[in-house]
Amino acid sequence: MNVIPGSAFGTGLHSTTKLAAELLRKVDCRGKDVIDIGTGSGILSVLAKKLGANRVCALDNDNLSIEKAEETAILNNVDIEIRLSDLLSVVGENESFDILVSNIVAEVLIQLMKDPKFDKVLKENGFVIFSGIIESKERSIMEQAKEVDLVLKDRTEDGSWIALMFQKKT
Numbered sequence: 001m002n003v004i005p006g007s008a009f010g011t012g013l014h015s016t017t018k019l020a021a022e023l024l025r026k027v028d029c030r031g032k033d034v035i036d037i038g039t040g041s042g043i044l045s046v047l048a049k050k051l052g053a054n055r056v057c058a059l060d061n062d063n064l065s066i067e068k069a070e071e072t073a074i075l076n077n078v079d080i081e082i083r084l085s086d087l088l089s090v091v092g093e094n095e096s097f098d099i100l101v102s103n104i105v106a107e108v109l110i111q112l113m114k115d116p117k118f119d120k121v122l123k124e125n126g127f128v129i130f131s132g133i134i135e136s137k138e139r140s141i142m143e144q145a146k147e148v149d150l151v152l153k154d155r156t157e158d159g160s161w162i163a164l165m166f167q168k169k170t
Contacts (some may be wrong), residue, residue, distance in 0.1 A: 106133050
C-alpha cells in the first residue's frame with residue numbers, strides 16, 4: 001500500500017490504523033459496500049478496496065484529508081468515492097453499507113452512533129469497526145454501542161490503543 005505522508009492525518013503507520021486494518025482483514029470485504037468515516041489519508045478505504053470491496057465511500061470533514069485520500073487512491077490505482085462530510089451528513093437516505101470503519105477519537109465515535117442516520121446507514125448484520133479508542137473511553141463506547149444494538153464480535157489492542165468490531169443485531 002502506498003501513501004505519501006502529508007498534512008492530512010494518517011500515514012497508515014499509527015497503531016490505531018494498524019488495529020483497524022487488522023479487523024478489516026478479519027471481515028470479508030469481498031463484494032461488500034464499505035463506508036470509512038474520518039478517512040484521513042484514505043488508507044483504510046484503499047485497503048478495503050484491495051481486500052475486494054465492491055464499493056467504498058470515504059468521508060472526512062477536512063479538505064486536506066479529501067485531497068490526501070484522492071492522492072492515496074490514485075497512487076494505489078483504486079476507485080473509491082471520496083466526499084467532504086461532517087460524519088454522515090452527506091450520506092443519502094437510501095445509501096447503506098455492509099461495513100462501517102472509523103478510526104477517530106472515542107468522543108466522535110459516540111457522536112457518530114448517536115447520529116439519526118447511523119442505524120439506516122448500516123445494513124442488516126452489518127459490521128462496525130472502531131479504532132482510536134483509549135482504554136479509559138472503552139466503557140463509554142461499549143455502552144453507546146449497546147444502545148444502538150451493536151454486539152461486540154472482536155477486540156484488539158496495541159499499547160493503550162483499542163479497536164473494537166461490532167455486528168448489528170437483527
